[in-house]
Amino acid sequence: MLKKYKNIILISLFFINSLISYSFRMDNIDFDQRIDKDGYQEYRIYNDSMKKIRYKVFIKDVGTFPISKTLEIYPKILTIEPKSHGILKVFGKGGIKLPKKEYQFILAFKPIVIPTLTKSSGKKEVVSGVATIPLAPELLMSGYVGEIDFSKHLTAENIKFYKNKKGKLIVNLNVKNTAYTGLPIGLNFYNVEKNVLDSKAIGRISKNSVKNIEVELDAFKNSKDIKYIEFYNSTLGTIVEQKI
Missing domain, CATH: 2.60.40.10 (Immunoglobulins)
Structure with missing residues (x-):
């Protein structure tokens, strides 16, 4: 299972780094904070395209532990204007009892179609939508439980x-x-x-x-x-x- 996710991440990062037309750029791909208490990490997500983009952001579990229940994301729907960036925040809130160890999870981005008004052949405005990002990045991250000096x-x-x-x-x-x-x-x-x-x-x-x-x-x-x-x-x- 982990090998599968690692392959996804490697492919995703290759396209993210190589094709600016996909419009996705992120300033950090690590979490490495406590997931049981006071964990916090902030990310800048860049839109290098000329169109507004929107993502649904969510946590996917890796393995048998429900790590998604210990983490909070804000905002869950992230909209970024052209040639700009948005701020994504991930919090470790706890809520379930877990052994003191390192845990992995997936931070996932799903592109959302943004409806736009366009002119039809009859000169009427019609609503259409295009997903500007054909790639849905999934980033493997780690967090941990317990106090570490x-x-x-x-x-x-x-x-x-x-x-x-x-x-x-x-x-x-x-x-x-x-x-x-x-x-x-x-x-x-x-x-x-x-x-x-x-x-x-x-x-x-x-x-x-x-x-x-x-x-x-x-x-x-x-x-x-x-x-x-x-x-x-x-x-x-x-x-x-x-x-x-």
Whole structure:
């Protein structure tokens, strides 16, 4: 079942990224918040076309747990003007008792036909409608149950620096996440006085996993000047600081 959904998502994202005529663009495809209490994520949905578009937005369950009952969407009908964007909000509200773990769900968008007035051959105005988006995106997302202190679960290991052919300083390291859920994170690199900063978003780190990261640094020329690595998340802010 999960393989089926992953295939749908890969196909959907390919068309979303490749064909602007489909008019769908979303600034974030992660949730990664609590679904049992106080979870919240906001998304911008863009309409790059010249026509107004409308979606019915809903949650589809993955697996045996009714995750759709723990989440609230606003608005459920999203209308976006041409060359504009709409705001979609997803809330974790709880309501059912679930084990402390990570859960997956589908955030689904169904295009709705918007009736329009057009001129017929007899010069009368008639109502017609065309769905401007032939693709109905379905995005696989994750949320979790329980309180997690991510500062106890995120570490940087095997930190190595080198310079590339252009003389740019490169850092290669392993980011380890021992929590029972994944999380999108970024890394801040500081000098000892913390008045020089290089910030890099590195994406989602899956639960109980190690991810190898290699990024180019712009603010530093010498690796000896880097003394701290800070983990951060757009919702949680600074998570933990690690001295090198």
